[in-house]
Amino acid sequence: MSTMTNFEVKAYPEMWENLDMDVARFDKARQMLGEAYGKMFMAQENRPTKMEYFDDLIAEIFGGRIQEMLEVKKSGKPVVGTFCVYIPEEIVVAAGGVCVGLCGGSPGSIPDAEKILPRNICPMVKSAYGFKAGRICPYFQSVDFVYGETTCDAKKKTWEILDRLVPTYVMEIPQMKKERDRVLWLEEVKDFKSKVEEVCNKSISARDLAAAITVINEKRKALQRLTRLRSANPAPISGKDGLLIEQIAFYDEPGRFSKKLNELCDELDKRVADGQGACSADTPRVMVSGTPMALPNWKVHNLLETAGAVVVNEESCIGTRYFKDLIDEDQTEMDRQLEVLTDRYMQIDCSCFTPNDERVDQVLKEYRDSNAQGILHYSLQFCHTYNIEEIKIREACEKEGIPYLSIETDYSPEDVGQLQTRIEAFLEQIRE
């Protein structure tokens, strides 16, 4: 049995009260998160010591970080909530503000959503909406506004309903990547910038934007470095910890995050040089590809690593899709900066685009780069675009002889038994 499982997410009832939250209920969620985190994360063996910073960020997820955001807000700077890696956070950072990812990864808020929304839609959309409807997310309670997008139908139509609870704006993301789509996209980026400027009552200068681009590039580079380190065998860090860091990237202060992540990577560098791993060198190495896993969705990673595998890469929005591309830092004039920014965002290979064959190549590339031995494709229920694009990923894996398993699931624990059987059979396949 595991020993080090005591972990507590800190409580800030007074602040929550001021944020108009359902404090009694939220406090239960806080306790449950602490227990789950203790069991899944603190009980892991051979963890890098520099994970301490990220553990602290989870302990302060409903407190310290919220306080920081509220201070930024008090100084008149914008706090923007987003749901997608297509919303350019560089612009918010350029305005001195905070951009926070609000995607929902918990089954706990879904009953709140189902009082209004249909049941048969994506669990991530329901979970996110439920956090606002139930007043059980301090991030949601702190934002000036939400900036959604049109990357799926469930989201697109939910924004109209969410707007009743919190000001919600929508960026139109095209569905193809032709020249005329780029023209539209650039206009949408400019609209976003105007909205951010409106809140802080200040226009963003080219110098502000250049500095912000560098800050976010540094964050993405640090995440790239972590991904490269995970390709070592034995893996120097568990997949759960890797995913956790990618999740934290969406709410931590970016400059500090990069610094702390680089410190962790320095430790991992040493581990790799010493041949020291979070697991043994004969542990089956799995890459996960597909839909995002928003905090605190650790379901599949936990199943995989409990069954004896190590996850070495996430080809996902909360994963490489978020940080594989950088923005050209050589531009000094605003119009050009916005163009190269848009070009960078257009490289993200989300399945909401058609065609999207570059993603198939990217999956195969990451499979090779991460020294994985199999690919698990993960699709959230009712995510039609990823679910259908899965056909092409599967065909590519068959062609390359890559062990492959596709699962479709939501946040509920009811299918854990069946998933466990599939995952164990998949690992048997890899081991033989």
Next chain:
Amino acid sequence: MHIGIDLGSRTIKVAAFRDGKLVDRQLVESGFDPYAQAMEMIKVYDSEAIVATGYGRHLAREHFAREVVTEIKAHALGARHFYPRCRTIVDIGGQDSKVISLDESGRVTNFQMNDKCAAGTGRFLEIMAASLGFRLNEFGAVALESETEEAINSMCTVFAESEVISMKNRGIPARDIARGVHFSVVNRLMGMLHRVGFGNQVVFSGGVARNPCIVRMLRDRLPDTEVVSPPEPDIVGALGAALHAAR
């Protein structure tokens, strides 16, 4: 002696294997205390090694099993014992239905399982039989008497039961409804078979392979493929586990 035990959702199966031969087998209902039931079953053997599979495999490992294998691998090994060159296995158990694809050497290359619900499983047939007033072991034979070609539509066991009730109340004969139930199971299975792919032989295992109507429908739908079943299809998983123990 090597023992394989398959702790399934509905029944527990034990296969005892010695010198390349299946020398004993048992099958009992899982009941409320599968652990006690399993202990009762294995105590009669003086075994070198017990390997567990099925839903309760991890429970068995905590208490008495040396090792566990998944149902997927167990069925692959068990089916190969009876049909040494088989490449495709269809297994319908109490709670799962699966299609497994093997390479020439018998390694699992691909598999499909039903989703978390019971649609298309043995349990589904059991509930439908009960709501039509048939015993499970006569359900297939009754369905074979009908000549209708209409499947029931609901994928979900609960909804399917209401569909069956409304059909009864429209005066549709029980045997026709029974046939519709069987059709819907085979439709699901065909979808899984096509996704995994299959060759000229399919081994059908699991308790549902005893149902003559499912077997007949599967043969009709796979005209160029030989559909075969071992004499005791429910024991295939336990036998596979025993074979793994003997490795």
